[in-house]
Amino acid sequence: MNRLNPRKLLLSKWTAAHPQHREKHFLVTELFCDEEGIVLEIELQAVLTKRSERLTWQTLQDEQTWRMGWK
Numbered sequence: 876m877n878r879l880n881p882r883k884l885l886l887s888k889w890t891a892a893h894p895q896h897r898e899k900h901f902l903v904t905e906l907f908c909d910e911e912g913i914v915l916e917i918e919l920q921a922v923l924t925k926r927s928e929r930l931t932w933q934t935l936q937d938e939q940t941w942r943m944g945w946k
Contacts, residue, residue, distance in 0.1 A: 881906070881914035881932045889919065889935060890942040898923055900945045906932075 889901045898921040905918035907929070917935075920927045935941045 879932065879936060881917075884914070884917055884932060884935070887943075888945045890944065890946045892938070892940050892942055896924070898926065 884903045885906050887903045889903070891899050891901065900922040901919045902922060903917050904920045904927065906914050907916040907918070908914050914932055916929050917932045918927050918929050935943075
């Protein structure tokens with residue numbers, strides 16, 4: 876399991892374990908926080924297509940889906 880600090884995820888790089896539509900490399904482009912500043916969700920953008928999706932940050936902890944860095 877990837878150990879993550881949600882506050883340090885901004886601009887971090889990720890590789891999809893099972894790429895779809897040639898989208899393999901991703902970048903965290905935005906953090907979404909609640910009123911107390913606790914990170915709830917992130918925006919993950921595909922480098923190749925610029926497609927963005929909003930996910931809970933805990934999704935990145937699944938090593939079957941995401942790998943830290945660009946590989």
